[in-house]
Amino acid sequence: MNDRIYCYEGTDVLINKLGIQDADILATAERKLTGLRILELMQNPVEGGFDLQHLCDIHHYIFQDLYAWAGRLRDVDIAKGNLFCKAEYLDTECSRIFSALSRERHLGVGTTQKAVKTLAYYFSEINALHPFREGNGRTQREFIRQLALSEGYIIEFYKITEEEMLDASRESFLCNYGPMEDLFSRCLRAICAD
Structure with missing residues (x-):
């Protein structure tokens, strides 16, 4: 999606702190830099009240090396299949x-079943918001991971394929949260048994 606010003129490449104007090179740099930041969050989570500011703070932390707008809500409409x-x-x-x-x-x-339903619902709702120009998936996974951890649960997102997540996300756009709940049932476990 080409937009004049966030992208280099005439391109779909996001304006970034590294000055990279090639989409493939930016994608590689983004994957590496955000991967490191997410690993840091595993050890030292961003503290917050599980509110919008907390979500924005997580986004800022993950994307601070790349985008000047990290942690700020987007100013343009975006779509990936769904608006x-x-x-x-x-x-x-x-x-x-x-x-x-x-x-x-x-x-x-x-x-645990109540936690599955609650987490799947809020994960889906935050996904429908897609409040940032880029980096929504990584940010919402970290936010939900921290929320689950604060309540005594571990989420193992690696147990879910990208295709499964996309399918469940499409269904949740139609307010069918069952597929997302199924995914969370697979990847959520209590730190201490119920």
Whole structure:
């Protein structure tokens, strides 16, 4: 998607701190740099209240080496098969989703099955927001990983293929959370048994 705000003129290459204007080279640099930052987060998570600011702080941490806009909500509409939340509604929708998450008191006391449903739902809702110009998947996985960990669960995303995640994400756009719940059932485990 070519946009004048985030991309080098006449290209689909995101303007970046490294000055890279070749999409393949940028993709490689992004994969390496963000991979290192995500590994750092495994040891030292970004602290926060599992709200929008926390999500933005995680995005900033992961993408700080690449993009000046890391951690800031996007100003353009984006799509990947489905149109994600329109930029003009991001503030309203983020407020709705993170207020609901706060009211649920995160995962609360309950079973692993309740945690699966809650995590799958909020993962899907944050995915539908796609609040950043780039890096939404990595950011939402880290946010949900930290949320699960705070409630006594470990998520093993490596057990899910990219195709399975894309299929479940498409279904969740239609408010069918079952496929996403199935994925989370496979990759979520309690640190201590229920």
